Amino acid sequence: MNRNHKTYTEKRRKGFVLVLTLFAALILAALIIAFTNITSINLTLVKNYMYSSKAYYIAEAGVADAINQICQNGPLSDTQWENTFPPNTSDTYNVSVSQNSTVINSTGLASVSNFSRTLEVKVSITGSSSPYQVNISQWKEITQ
């Protein structure tokens, strides 16, 4: 009776260690896979943030172009144009001027990742000859 009990306990202990080992291995593997995923996501995030920042700066360049045009020519009739920026790259900004040149929309496109960001800038124009004075009253980013 005593021996039988002993044999049963030994068997149970042996099974317990196996399960514990498997469980620990599973946790460890899960942790490592999670860490791998986190680093991968982090890398993607940084990369996306980089292209997103680039798209924002390109959109800003479009606003600068529009303000320059208005400074020189005064209020423009509703118009839209696209330019590569910087020159000789495939990155572009697309600018539209509307509402008697008081609203400028500029979308910057970082071509490598197709990231785009759009700025909406509201301005007022004073002066009767070139250079017209352009005052910015609102500067915000919008989603398209």
Place this chain on the structure above:
Amino acid sequence: MQKETKKQVNRLRGFTLVELILVVGTIALVAGALVGLISNSYRDWTLGSNRSTLLQDGQAVMEQMVRILRQAKAVSAVSQSTDQAGSITFTSVDNITEQFKLNAQTGELEYGPTGSLSALTGSVNNLVFTCYDINGNVLTGSVSTINIQSVGIEITLADGTNSFTLPGRVLCSTDLPVVINEIMYNPTGTDTTREWVEVYNTGATAVDLAGWTIWTGNPSYADALISHLQFGDGSTTIPAGGYAVITANTTTVYTELITNGGFESASLTAWVRSPTGSWSRTTGDPHGGTRKFQSTVSGATSVYQQITIPSGYTSVLFIFWEKTTALVAQTQITATIRNTSNVILATGYSGQMSSAWTCHTMNLTAFAGQTVRIYFSTNKSTTGGALYLDDISVAYSYVGIDAVRLSVPNTTIGNGLANTTDTVAVVNGSITIDSVTYSSSWGGDGDGTSLARINPLGPSNGQSNWTSGPQNGTPGRVN
């Protein structure tokens, strides 16, 4: 009992070699996979972390550049080179000449007053500036900073494994540091050929007014600014802190003291020559007009004219042109200022004569109120060529001695400035650099005084920054 013992032995026996190899192999495979995963993750983590740091550095430096360049008063030089030598020099909001420059040796972006740059950030692989004109077109080749309307920036940061470029574009200030500083719109007596406008360069770098125009009353009738015919050295550049006086080209801005300095008249009585007749007026190869003064006498000769310089003027300038037809080292000329006893008071030039017409100048303002002799001593080698002198001038003026003199071909300035109210504007291309709409109630109205700006950096329009200047004004000098 025996059966039990056998069972126990079976249970206690070790693993077979095959079992061990399988277990060790499995563990090795799993460990290898995990180490690979951890290694890749660590590499990605480091990559992301470094990239993030670079990006933050790039954003910080780009925003700083954009902010500072937006506030800058004027861009004075841009290196558009696509290699690592990109740089931009500008007048800061505090009137300091500053620079952004990539140090190709250290890979650092440097910023600060020129000659005293300090590092903003490292790991910069490339810095490219692109200049845009008034229509948004890219300017290429040798770019005149006057034409720069905006500047594109591309900064590339790299750390060996990461590399990325941030672009930006800044509208440059068209507010060049040149202001209309003084206006003589209603001098005593007739206005014809006696009106003038003074502009002042408030900046820390020189500004070239070549190609600029000025208009009064109506922008449709703008006149080009050209170097003044009198005292003109061809320069249209106002140095930092300097002045330009703009008149009609018919306006006499100085009074000549030398009689027959161009030798166009046959009367040479004002010139005292030794030996007598050594110098004579001849045709052929004059500097100006149709005649020059010439000596072919070997050895020492001299020629002088005695003049009295009036006091009370701020500018007395002595100019002469000299040349020899065959240059030898021994052919010398000395131009001195002497008193009536021939004692040398000052030397204007002493040296070898030139093989081409050459101008020498001297400021004689210190001799105001004195009677002096403008004295030329020459020593001609027997093997040397003939000696020429021409366009000798001592002129006094109320225009500052260092002021750039500019004129307009028409009478826009001269008698075109209205006496009650008018607008004066200085324009570069289609950019109005400064304009003033004055009123006679501001000052300078027909009593011999000018209309003087109180603070050059203050507003151009509005009576508060203008007042009457002194009699005759202060053209080419501080108000």
